[in-house]
Structure formats: C-alpha cells, structure tokens
Amino acid sequence: MxxxxxxxxxxxxxxxxxxxxxxxxxTPTSLHPAAAEVLSAFGDWTTPGEAAKALDHLAPETVEDAVSALTDAGALLAEDGADADRDADIARRWAAWAPEAxxxxxxxxNDFLTDGVDAKPDSESAHELTPHDTDHLPAPAHMPPLFTGYPDAVRLPLPRRPADLRAPYETVLYSRRTHRDFSDDPVPVETLAALLSTVFGPVDFIDSGHGPLYRxxxxxxGSRxxxxxxxxxxxxxxxAPGWYHYNSLQHSLELLGEGFTRDEAVHLCAGQEWAGQAAFLVVLAARLERMSVKYRTPRCYRVCLLNAGHLGQTFALxxxxxxxxxxxxxxxxxxAVAERCTLDNTGHTPLYVVAAGHPHTDPREAPSPxxxxxxxxxxLYG
Structure with missing residues (x-):
C-alpha cells in the first residue's frame, strides 16, 4: 500500500x-519529533518499505511505529482513498490562503462534539489530543470587567442629544453603500456621539446567572x-485630532494619543488613500478574555470575527x-494600529477598521452600473 x-x-x-x-x-496527535522526519519521506506516493530505505539512519521499528501512528492520525493517507481525494481537493481550493486560513x-x-473524548489511544508512542477538552486550562483568576476604561486619561464627555434615526428602514437599507470618496466638510461632534452611542453603547442589562451582562x-x-x-x-x-477610546458606559472619549494625520490614516489602512479622506476611523478591538472566560473552545475566535461583522453592519446602517x-x-x-490604540496586541487585539465622513457629491471611486x-x-450559473 x-x-x-x-x-x-x-x-x-x-x-x-x-x-x-x-x-x-x-486527529491531532502528539508524537516524538522524529515523526516529522518520517513525514518528510512521504511527499509523494511511497510504500513504507521505500520510506524505511530512505530513512536508513532510523531503526526499522521506529519507522514502522511512526507510520502506523501517522496513518491512524490521518497524517498519512492511503492511495485511492476517499480521504486522499478530499485532502487534495481542499488543498487545491484553499491554495491561495494556505496554510493559515x-x-x-x-x-x-466540531468543537462541540463529545464523541470519543474519553477514548484512549492504544499506542504508547502516540497520544490523541481532543481540542475541545479544556480540562488542562487554568480556571480564570477573575471575571473580566464588563467595560474597558482608562481612568487616568483626559476625557471628553460627549453630547447626549438623541439622534434623529427615523429615516425609513428601506431607505437606509438600500442607500447603504461603501464610500471611498469624502468631502472636506467636518463631521459635527453631535453626529459622532450619536453614532458611537447607537452602535457601541449599552441598550439594557440582563442577568446571565453569573452576574449582569449588557446588550x-x-x-x-453570549452577550460577552x-x-x-x-x-x-x-x-x-x-x-482634536488624535486617538481615543470610546468609553460607552460614560459616553465619553478618553484621549490615548494626541495628533492624527491623513497620511498616518493611509499608512494604518495599508496604503488605502480613501482612509485619509474620512473624518474618522473606528478600530474594533477584541478583549479576548471576555469571550474565553466563558467559551473555552477555539471555535469562539470565529464568533469574535462574526461579532465584529455584526457591529460593522450596524455602524454602516x-x-x-x-x-x-x-x-x-x-x-x-x-x-501599527494596535500601537496607536495602546493595545497589547495579545489579549487585546484589533480585528476590524470602519470609518465615515460626508459623502463626496461627485465621487470618483464609485463603480459604474x-x-x-x-x-x-x-x-451567471455553474
């Protein structure tokens, strides 16, 4: 074979x-690091015997045991098998983003599947890991705060005047477009305040069974x-131009760094010129412990990304x-974005950048119908 x-x-x-x-x-499986060398002998279709000859500096039984464990784990695939066909198909379809994405x-x-969690591998040289088993994780020392705040920062209280958001839903929904051209008209602080409070401010507080959360x-x-x-x-x-944290509990801007130029905005947004034309940028940054303290599976990082998308759509509308x-x-x-926002970029990291300004009356970057x-x-069809 x-x-x-x-x-x-x-x-x-x-x-x-x-x-x-x-x-x-x-299946993620722990092995002796020599398994990596054994894997290197199977870059193309090869029999275990041919691989053993190429790895003649290793004992035959070492190669045999490694091949067995790697096959059981799914790291080595049999020729003409369904797994091999699917493996090749996934590698082809994801090639542009491999290996990270x-x-x-x-x-x-499949983090939430529990079948086989208690199963123990037969081989003493291999140990089957279960990514959804979080018993090894230390219990959180404390619950993270509901809100982020910078108590030593100079703060600018924002106007609390209610915004007029009575535009018909269908008008707003079908008028929403991504803009890449903005006028030179400044955005009033009242408009920024209304936008921030509507999108990021608390609406109400609920009892989670382990303390209050807000929506x-x-x-x-999980209302995390x-x-x-x-x-x-x-x-x-x-x-004043600069970088601020929006304190949604106090409805204020906390000054983190003075000064912000259009050239810097372009640099932060990977050279995109439109970013320098906007009136302001908003960075959505994840404080991961708020999510991981309750949801201990890696799948929930994907939930953080989905949550950023939810906020981005509400921001746009x-x-x-x-x-x-x-x-x-x-x-x-x-x-650079993390540094400007004074984030450590480990437990507190940027995920998404949104922006706004007054639309240009004669946009040059808008696509034609x-x-x-x-x-x-x-x-149009496959």
Missing amino acids: RLRRSRCLTCYWHQGLFVVHPYPHG PFLHYAAQ RTSPSG QELDAYVGALDVTGV TATALGLGPAQTGAFNDT AALTDFREVR
Missing part, C-alpha cells in the same frame, strides 16, 4: 508535546461584548441614517 503525506497538515508544539494535526479528516477554519470545527443594538455571542471601539479623529468638530458615508476594511497594519457588455463574458 502506498501512502502520501496529507497536504492539509500542521505541526506544532503544545503543552510541551510535538503535535501532528491533519485537518479536517484527521484553512487550518484556522477546519481546526476550529447592544447588534448581536453578540468583547469588542471595544477606538476612534481616530481626523476632522470632527469639537474633537447607522452612519447612513445620519447622512454619513460609511466605509470598512479588513486591510490594515495590525501592529454594470452594462450589457459586462455580462457577455460572465457565467
């Missing part, structure tokens, strides 16, 4: 163990509200209702 190394495979050290983690068909996607799947106008997994808002003000009337042009991007310089000629060379 000929075997090949899985194309969808990641190896790493975890809790002092060397782990071979094939995905999505395999497919590993994140598949390694965080916003957007969904949040792990996402904080950091504002880079460029052209807001009554707000609210900005539209207030007469602003919203924008959003996942392309930004993470380290698709015409008949545009459809001549496109397939």
Whole structure:
C-alpha cells in the first residue's frame, strides 16, 4: 500500500508535546519529533518499505511505529482513498490562503462534539489530543470587567442629544453603500456621539446567572461584548485630532494619543488613500478574555470575527441614517494600529477598521452600473 503525506497538515508544539494535526479528516496527535522526519519521506506516493530505505539512519521499528501512528492520525493517507481525494481537493481550493486560513477554519470545527473524548489511544508512542477538552486550562483568576476604561486619561464627555434615526428602514437599507470618496466638510461632534452611542453603547442589562451582562443594538455571542471601539479623529468638530477610546458606559472619549494625520490614516489602512479622506476611523478591538472566560473552545475566535461583522453592519446602517458615508476594511497594519490604540496586541487585539465622513457629491471611486457588455463574458450559473 502506498501512502502520501496529507497536504492539509500542521505541526506544532503544545503543552510541551510535538503535535501532528491533519485537518479536517484527521486527529491531532502528539508524537516524538522524529515523526516529522518520517513525514518528510512521504511527499509523494511511497510504500513504507521505500520510506524505511530512505530513512536508513532510523531503526526499522521506529519507522514502522511512526507510520502506523501517522496513518491512524490521518497524517498519512492511503492511495485511492476517499480521504486522499478530499485532502487534495481542499488543498487545491484553499491554495491561495494556505496554510493559515484553512487550518484556522477546519481546526476550529466540531468543537462541540463529545464523541470519543474519553477514548484512549492504544499506542504508547502516540497520544490523541481532543481540542475541545479544556480540562488542562487554568480556571480564570477573575471575571473580566464588563467595560474597558482608562481612568487616568483626559476625557471628553460627549453630547447626549438623541439622534434623529427615523429615516425609513428601506431607505437606509438600500442607500447603504461603501464610500471611498469624502468631502472636506467636518463631521459635527453631535453626529459622532450619536453614532458611537447607537452602535457601541449599552441598550439594557440582563442577568446571565453569573452576574449582569449588557446588550447592544447588534448581536453578540453570549452577550460577552468583547469588542471595544477606538476612534481616530481626523476632522470632527469639537474633537482634536488624535486617538481615543470610546468609553460607552460614560459616553465619553478618553484621549490615548494626541495628533492624527491623513497620511498616518493611509499608512494604518495599508496604503488605502480613501482612509485619509474620512473624518474618522473606528478600530474594533477584541478583549479576548471576555469571550474565553466563558467559551473555552477555539471555535469562539470565529464568533469574535462574526461579532465584529455584526457591529460593522450596524455602524454602516447607522452612519447612513445620519447622512454619513460609511466605509470598512479588513486591510490594515495590525501592529501599527494596535500601537496607536495602546493595545497589547495579545489579549487585546484589533480585528476590524470602519470609518465615515460626508459623502463626496461627485465621487470618483464609485463603480459604474454594470452594462450589457459586462455580462457577455460572465457565467451567471455553474
């Protein structure tokens, strides 16, 4: 029987163990680090005997045991098997984003299945790991605070005047567009305040059974509200250019760093010129402990990303209702953005950047409507 190394495979050290983690068909298994060398002999279809000859510096029984454990784990796949076909298909379809994106996607799947959690591997040289088993994690020393605050920062209380958000729902929904051209008109602080409070402010408080939590106008997994808002003000009337944290409990801006230029905005947003035209940027940053203190499975990092998307959509709709042009991007310089927001970029890390300003009356970057000629060379159906 000929075997090949899985194309969808990641190896790493975890809790002092060397782990071979094939995905999505395999099982993360701890092995002796020599297993990596054995895997290297199976870059293409090879019999165990041929691999043993190539690894003649290793004892035959070592190679045999490793091949057996790697096959059981799914790191070595049999020729003409269904797993091998699927492995090749996944590697092809995810090639542009490999290895990081497919590993994140598949390694965080099926966290909530419990079948086999208590099963013990027969081999003494291999140990089957169960990613959803979190018994090894230390109990949290304390519950994280519901709100983030910077008590030593100079703060600017924001106006509490209610915003006029009575525009018809269908008008707002169908008017929402991503803008890349903005006018030079500054955004009034009252408009910024209304936008921040509507999107990020608490709506009400609920009893979670383990203490109070709060809800916003957007969904949040478990009402953990792990996402904080950091504002880079460029052209807001009554707000000096700089970086601020939006304290949603106090409805204030806490000054983190003075000064913010349009060139810096472009740099932070990976060279995108439109970012320098916006009146302000808002960075959505995840305080991970708020989520992980309750949900201990890696899948919940994906929930953090979904929550950022929920807030981004509410931001876009609210900005539209207030007469602003919203924008959003996942392309930004993470380290520089984290530094500007005074985030440690470990437990408190940026996930998303949104922005707004007054839409330009004659946008140059807006796409033109698709015409008949545009459809001549496109397939609408598979």
